[in-house]
Amino acid sequence: MIEINNLTRRFAQRTVVDDLSFRVQPGEVLGFLGPNGAGKSTTMKMLTGFLAPTFGSARILGFDIQRQTLQAQRQIGYLPEGAPCYGDMPVAGFLAFIAEVRGFRGAEKRRRVDAAVARLELEKVLGQSIETLSKGFKRRVGLAQAILHEPPVLILDEPTDGLDPNQKHQVRQLIGELARDRIVVISTHILEEVSAVCSRALIIASGRLVADGTPLELESRSRYHQAVTLVGDALDPAALAALPGVAGIEANPVEGSLTVLARPGEVIFPQVNALIHQRGWTVRELDVERGRLDEVFRALTRGEAA
Amino acid sequence: MRQLPAILKRELGSYFATPLAYVFILIFLVLSGVFTFYLGGFFESNQASLAPFFNFHPWLYLFLVPAIAMRLWAEERKSGSIELLMTLPISRFEAVFGKFLAAWAFAGLALLLTFPLVLTVNYLGDPDNGAILTGYLGSWLLAGAYLAIGSCMSALAKNQVIAFILAVSVSFLFIVSGFPLVLDAFAGWAPLWLLDAVASLSFLVRFEAISKGVLDLRDLLYFVSLIAAWLTATAVVVDLKKAD
Numbered sequence: 238m239i240e241i242n243n244l245t246r247r248f249a250q251r252t253v254v255d256d257l258s259f260r261v262q263p264g265e266v267l268g269f270l271g272p273n274g275a276g277k278s279t280t281m282k283m284l285t286g287f288l289a290p291t292f293g294s295a296r297i298l299g300f301d302i303q304r305q306t307l308q309a310q311r312q313i314g315y316l317p318e319g320a321p322c323y324g325d326m327p328v329a330g331f332l333a334f335i336a337e338v339r340g341f342r343g344a345e346k347r348r349r350v351d352a353a354v355a356r357l358e359l360e361k362v363l364g365q366s367i368e369t370l371s372k373g374f375k376r377r378v379g380l381a382q383a384i385l386h387e388p389p390v391l392i393l394d395e396p397t398d399g400l401d402p403n404q405k406h407q408v409r410q411l412i413g414e415l416a417r418d419r420i421v422v423i424s425t426h427i428l429e430e431v432s433a434v435c436s437r438a439l440i441i442a443s444g445r446l447v448a449d450g451t452p453l454e455l456e457s458r459s460r461y462h463q464a465v466t467l468v469g470d471a472l473d474p475a476a477l478a479a480l481p482g483v484a485g486i487e488a489n490p491v492e493g494s495l496t497v498l499a500r501p502g503e504v505i506f507p508q509v510n511a512l513i514h515q516r517g518w519t520v521r522e523l524d525v526e527r528g529r530l531d532e533v534f535r536a537l538t539r540g541e542a543a
Numbered sequence: 544m545r546q547l548p549a550i551l552k553r554e555l556g557s558y559f560a561t562p563l564a565y566v567f568i569l570i571f572l573v574l575s576g577v578f579t580f581y582l583g584g585f586f587e588s589n590q591a592s593l594a595p596f597f598n599f600h601p602w603l604y605l606f607l608v609p610a611i612a613m614r615l616w617a618e619e620r621k622s623g624s625i626e627l628l629m630t631l632p633i634s635r636f637e638a639v640f641g642k643f644l645a646a647w648a649f650a651g652l653a654l655l656l657t658f659p660l661v662l663t664v665n666y667l668g669d670p671d672n673g674a675i676l677t678g679y680l681g682s683w684l685l686a687g688a689y690l691a692i693g694s695c696m697s698a699l700a701k702n703q704v705i706a707f708i709l710a711v712s713v714s715f716l717f718i719v720s721g722f723p724l725v726l727d728a729f730a731g732w733a734p735l736w737l738l739d740a741v742a743s744l745s746f747l748v749r750f751e752a753i754s755k756g757v758l759d760l761r762d763l764l765y766f767v768s769l770i771a772a773w774l775t776a777t778a779v780v781v782d783l784k785k786a787d
Contacts, residue, residue, distance in 0.1 A: 285630040288786050310632040317630070321623030323553070325560040337549035338631050366560075382627075 243293035255444035268435030269424040276444040277424040285315045314388035320379030324368030339386040353381040373404045393423045428530045442538040456528030463499040468522035480508040546633045550641030591668025597678045597754035609710035612693020613703045650686040674756025681753025684766040691773035698780040721745030
């Protein structure tokens with residue numbers, strides 16, 4: 238378990254991380270969300286022992302990152318933001334170095350390196366120096382060094398940043414596979430990633446925790462939760478607006494559709510459906526929304542209530 | 544301490560990953576030859592000794608050694624790999640000392656490659672080989688002191704050129720602290736013990752004895768403690784500056 242209590246970091250007079258407390262259990266994939274500069278990377282740097290907190294504590298599987306730094310760091314695989322590596326080293330040499338620093342020798346070292354290479358499909362670039370690799374390969378080398386010792390805790394700072402859609406899919410799949418009985422913390426500002434890989438999402442803004450829940454829970458805080466969108470001819474907005482449980486109507490001129498918003502906690506699809514049948518409207522498209530994460534994200538991180 | 548060899552190996556390898564190592568060794572050998580034979584008057588002195596070779600080392604190292612120390616930490620901070628290094632399960636001591644040892648081993652290798660001089664002087668005459676060995680040891684210790692200063696300056700500056708200039712400047716102070724130039728500044732007002740203390744910090748004074756083949760335990764201790772002090776300072780600076 239990761240336990241974070243009142244974690245705070247100030248740079249000069251600026252508070253970058255402000256009194257953050259949360260827990261992460263094994264098996265959870267925690268998505269750390271927030272706009273750029275919200276304090277995601279700073280939090281991760283404190284979790285991995287790179288930065289000392291101004292105040293508060295972090296415990297990794299019971300080891301205090303400040304007092305038992307090395308024991309805690311042995312439990313962690315970390316991909317820093319931008320996946321910095323030693324550019325002048327060949328991939329094979331770099332991974333061998335990481336394996337040695339992680340305490341593996343001889344056959345065990347080779348086995349670990351081979352396993353990480355196979356998992357990230359790095360066979361073709363083993364002899365190349367890291368600085369000559371494409372962005373996608375560099376990121377994969379960074380991930381390979383993070384998972385090499387099969388750590389119980391994985392902390393990945395923007396693992397898919399700068400990757401193409403296929404590579405993103407691969408990395409997400411990898412995270413999904415790794416997540417079983419591990420703790421995975423990823424930071425991202427790509428919202429689709431949260432729905433795709435995370436079992437829980439934290440949203441932070443200006444260093445403060447503003448939301449904590451499953452992606453579904455967060456989506457349900459959207460004003461589009463349970464909204465019904467219709468495309469059809471001769472729809473009557475006034476009749477739709479008068480239905481019980483309807484909070485309002487939005488017209489989308491570009492798609493030629495109407496979105497009927499539900500009041501919080503209400504389900505309006507049956508009423509809308511009944512009205513369509515009663516009036517005999519021709520409806521070509523009908524869509525019930527779970528909610529829009531990007532809208533929740535914007536509302537929360539701009540400091541407005543969702 | 545178990546991870547020290549891994550750090551040492553990686554650092555040493557990175558010298559040879561770029562032309563830096565070969566360029567450095569070449570320049571070092573050429574310059575030490577020039578100093579020994581032209582400026583030092585190796586043949587004219589008509590003595591079977593390597594004193595003309597060792598005498599110029601404090602000045603030769605002043606510019607060459609900061610060149611191998613400047614990348615130690617500045618490069619890590621610039622590329623961001625310091626975040627990777629400092630989140631691996633290694634102690635601060637292992638990181639600082641491992642990097643220093645790699646640079647020191649490299650300097651030692653360059654120094655060893657001057658062995659033809661030893662052969663030459665043995666061929667020409669009958670030198671005191673014990674004194675030569677002491678000279679080599681002293682020279683290597685001197686290089687270590689320069690490197691420890693350079694390591695700290697490299698941790699201070701993100702830019703390698705600035706790290707180089709800082710290292711040359713600080714090292715220069717350690718060379719000239721035994722000269723009237725510096726001592727005169729203290730002479731008027733400072734108590735004698737301070738004057739002696741400043742003078743005793745000088746590389747030149749300490750190295751002179753060793754290069755002549757006189758190995759005093761106090762001189763040995765001087766270099767070892769100087770290295771230890773600057774490496775401790777490096778560790779502190781790395782901690783303060785790593786996240787900038």
